[in-house]
Amino acid sequence: SPLSLIQSKACVVTVTIEEVEAYLSEHPEAVLSLKLKSTEGSNTISFAERRAEALEERLAQTQAKLQELIDVSKDNERLFQACKTCLIELIESRDINALAHIIERSLGEAFSVYGHHLFLFEDGEVSASPDLTRIDQSKLSRQMGSLFTTSAPWLGAIRPYEAKTIFPNAKSVASAAIVPIRRKKQLIGLFCLGSAEGNHFHAQLSTHFLELLADVIAWITPRADTVDS
Numbered sequence: 001s002p003l004s005l006i007q008s009k010a011c012v013v014t015v016t017i018e019e020v021e022a023y024l025s026e027h028p029e030a031v032l033s034l035k036l037k038s039t040e041g042s043n044t045i046s047f048a049e050r051r052a053e054a055l056e057e058r059l060a061q062t063q064a065k066l067q068e069l070i071d072v073s074k075d076n077e078r079l080f081q082a083c084k085t086c087l088i089e090l091i092e093s094r095d096i097n098a099l100a101h102i103i104e105r106s107l108g109e110a111f112s113v114y115g116h117h118l119f120l121f122e123d124g125e126v127s128a129s130p131d132l133t134r135i136d137q138s139k140l141s142r143q144m145g146s147l148f149t150t151s152a153p154w155l156g157a158i159r160p161y162e163a164k165t166i167f168p169n170a171k172s173v174a175s176a177a178i179v180p181i182r183r184k185k186q187l188i189g190l191f192c193l194g195s196a197e198g199n200h201f202h203a204q205l206s207t208h209f210l211e212l213l214a215d216v217i218a219w220i221t222p223r224a225d226t227v228d229s
Contacts, residue, residue: 082110083209087216094220100131107193115163115170115194120221121187130169137187144178150187153179153210155201158194167194174198179210183218191217 086106093102099118107113121137128134141148143165147158155177158166163173173194181189191214195201 079110079209082106083213087213090213090216090220096132096217096221099217099220103193111193112195112197112200113193114196115167115173115176115192117167117170117192117194118189118217119192120181120189128168133168140190147176147178149178149180149190151180153177153207153214155203155205155207157198157202163194166192170194172196175201177201177205177207177210179207179214181214181218181221183221188218188221 083106086102089102089106090099096118100116103113103116116131118132119140120132120134121140122134123136126133126135126139144162147154147162147166155175157175158173163170163176166176166178167173173196175195175198177193179191179193180187181191193201193210
C-alpha cells in the first residue's frame with residue numbers, strides 16, 4: 001500500500017512499503033535517526049530508545065513469568081509432600097476408621113480441604129458416623145442425583161442442599177471432588193473432599209492424586225463380608 005511522505009507544504013511524495021523496506025535494508029543506519037511517537041504523550045523518541053523500552057518490557061515480562069514458574073514449582077513440591085505423607089500414613093495404618101483424621105491432618109491445610117466423607121456400598125440399613133456412611137448404592141445414587149459418579153472423578157461447585165447430602169457434618173462447603181472407589185473394577189464406594197471455596201475444585205483440575213488416593217482407600221477398606229456393620 002502506498003505511503004504519502006510530506007516533504008514540504010507544497011510537495012507530497014508517495015512511496016510503497018516495499019520501497020521503504022528496500023531503502024532501510026540498504027541503509028540500516030537510517031533506522032537510528034527515525035523518530036517515533038511516544039506511547040506516553042505527544043513527544044517523539046528515537047527508534048533506538050523505543051527499542052530499548054521494548055526490550056526492558058520484554059525482560060520484565062520474562063522475569064515475572066520466571067517468578068511465576070518458581071512459585072508454581074514450590075507449591076507443587078509442598079502439595080507433593082502433603083500427598084506423600086497422607087498416602088504413607090494411610091498405608092501404614094490400614095485402618096478405615098482413621099481415614100478422616102489422616103485426611104484432615106495431611107490434606108486440610110495443603111489442599112484447602114474443609115470437608116471429607118466416605119461412602120461405602122453395602123446392602124441393608126444405612127449405618128452412618130461423622131465421616132463414614134455405609135449405604136446401599138442405589139439409595140445414594142438417588143440422593144446425590146447428577147453428582148453420583150461411577151467412572152471418573154467429578155469436580156465442581158455444589159449447592160448448599162447438595163453439600164448437606166455429601167458432607168452431613170461440614171458447613172459452608174461450596175465445591176467438591178467426588179471420587180469413585182473400585183476394587184478389581186467393582187465400584188465399592190465414593191470418597192468426597194470439600195472446600196469452602198467455590199472454585200477450588202473444578203473440572204480442569206488434575207485428578208491423578210485423587211485417583212491414587214481412592215486406590216489406597218480401596219486397599220485398606222475391609223471387604224463387606226468381613227465387616228460387622
